[in-house]
Amino acid sequence: MSVEEYAVADAAAGPYALTTGPDGALWFTLVRSGRSGRIGRLVPGEEPTSHRLEPGCGPTVITPGPDGALWFTEYRADRIGRITTDGVIGEFGVPTPGCGPFGIAAGPDGALWFTETAADRIGRITVDGRITEFPLPVTGAFPSAITAGGDDGMWFTLNQSNAIGRIGMDGAITLHPLPTEAAAPVGIAAGSDGALWFAEIAAGQIGRITPGGQITEFPLPDRTARPHAVTVDADGAVWFTEWGGNRVGTITPDGSLTVHDLPTRHSEPHGITPGADGAVWTALEIGALARITRLDVTA
Known part of the structure; x- marks a missing residue:
């Protein structure tokens, strides 16, 4: 594995999440x-370059x-933000105060879906800013990351309820408890195998759940590594x-794990x-x- 680091801010700025925009640039x-x-x-x-938002x-x-823009959550302001590739920013307040929006992802219905960590809700926002909220059937769940599955549903992690959830486009919610107690799932992503993959930050494991709810957990070599984000x-x-653990790793559908140390100590990798x-x-x-490239990949 080859790693190149690109400074984008000082250490106090806290680069957290990132994605590739429609312009081919990395937005974070x-x-x-x-x-x-x-x-x-x-x-x-x-x-x-960077674009300033409101304080706090x-x-x-x-x-x-x-819609060709980037959408983001404003955790402390209870807002959903939108920024065009030329830097025009719009913001939309979530109706529930103190809801703490966190994860966000585009859904199969042309809207964005997001989690409300402090309100036990899943939110939906259209590209023109109309918001609908769906209460979860549990309290204190701390819904975290969210992603679109291959089954026309949105899948999300319930960090404090130790479960993986699914919400359909009709608002119907299904919860799947994890086998490991207090695993505290965070990141989640749809795999090419039709399953969802997620990180259990407190258990030091990577999990896999099928659309039917079958869960498999894969312990990491370092159970104290605190896996955070997942991508495909x-x-x-x-x-x-x-x-x-200051590492990034890969896992295959059969559970084969490879982990790689990052060159700078205590770099605290988050989004991927x-x-x-x-x-x-x-x-x-x-x-x-x-920037990470695999040296074991051949054409």
């Missing part, structure tokens, strides 16, 4: 930048929308970050995403984005 959240928060943009080989809003997760590259490989260049990128809380 700077959750703590000057206590105001920023949305950053990086084209490899060019200087990074806490931009968290960012994702491409169906163009070849179908599942990648994850080890926030506490495929780039337009064929590499995988991760956001490092020390103020950088890391």
Whole structure:
């Protein structure tokens, strides 16, 4: 594995999540930048740029929308944000105060779906800003990451209820408890195998759930690694970050694991995403984005 790091901010800015935009650039959240928060943009080989948000809003997760813009959650401001590729920003308040929006992803219905960590709700926002909220059948669940599955549903992690949830386009919700107690799932992504893959941050495991609810858990070599985010590259490989272990890893559908140390100590990798260049990128809380290429891949 080869790793290149690109400085995008100082260590206090907190690069957290990142995604590849429709313009081929990497877009990322700077959750703590000057206590105001920023949305950053990086084209490899060019200087990074950023766009200032309102003070204290806490931009968290960012994702491409169906309208050619990037959409993001403002965790501390209870808002959903939208930024065009030329930097025009719009913001939409979530009706429930103190809801703490966190994860966000485009759904199969042309809307964006998001989690409300502090309100036990899943939200839906149309590209023109209309919001609908769906209460979960549990309390204190801390819904976290969310992704579109291959079954026309949205799948999400319930960090404090120790479960994986699914919501259909009709609002129907199904919960699947995890076999490991207090596993605290966080990141989730749809795999090329038709299943959903997720990170169990407290258990040091990567999990896999089929659309029918069958769950398999794969312990990491370092159970204290605190796996955080999950993504799938163009070849179908599942990648994850080890926030506490300073590593990134890959896992195959049969559970074969490979982990790689990052070159800078205590870099705290968070979000991870495929780039337009064929590499995988991760956001490092020390103020950088890391570009990762696999040396074991042959044409």
